[in-house]
Amino acid sequence: MSKGNVGSMRASIIQQKYLAEAYRIAHYQGDNPYITTSALAERMNVSAPAVAAVVERLKRGGFVEHEPYRGMRLTPKGEREALMSIRRHRIVEVFLVKVMGFAWHEVHDEADAIGAVIGEELTARMEKMAGYPKRCPHGEPIPTADGVMPPIHDVQLSAIEDVPKELIVSRVSSHDPEVLKYLGSLQLVPEQRIALLNRAPFHGPLRLRIGKQEQVIGYELARSIRVTPA
Secondary structure (H helix, E strand, C coil): CCHHHHHHCCCCHHHHHHHHHHHHHHHHHCCCCCECHHHHHHHHCCCHHHHHHHHHHHHHCCCEEEECCCEEEECHHHHHHHHHHHHHHHHHHHHHHHCCCCCCCCCHHHHHHHHCCCCHHHHHHHHHHCCCCCECCCCCECCCCCCCCCCCCCEEHHHCCCCCEEEEEEEECCCCHHHHHHHHHCCCCCCCEEEEEEECCCCCCEEEEECCEEEEECHHHHHCEEEEEC
């Protein structure tokens, strides 16, 4: 196969998943675009050798660059592929919740399966039926059709130090259905107004006011909740 043909190859379904997860990891790292094999293996729940094999194929396809001791980073081609995969996934999530009545903790795996196989026309139709959403049910931004990720400026709830503090839940960065189900039962969902009343030192629990109720949550759970000032 010629070099030109390799460069024009599209990512397979499994490669799309890896690219999307790599983008998500890099997104939360801020200024560091490099993703380690171990971080990607943990996110994909596979072994490091399995990740290395996929990364090698992605490298040959022109989707990633790899540097020893630093990890991989997405090329512009790889980032475009990742953003389109994320766009389809998040639009499907909104469609399943808003149109089909699924709960927010039920849709991640379904959206993974559906988003990997639908085309642009069906994605656009689902987007229209869901009311042209800007964010998924978990608060994550939906990339535009031309491959632009809308910026969001928020921080982890666990990072807020000055209390009391009035806040708004921006997004929840967890795919765990049990975590999402629990947060939903507490009404710790995107756009919910809350107040951080107190926090224990040394990564101790946080006391919140949610509506008229007070709740205490652990530090690790607070790390999955991102907030903005009210």
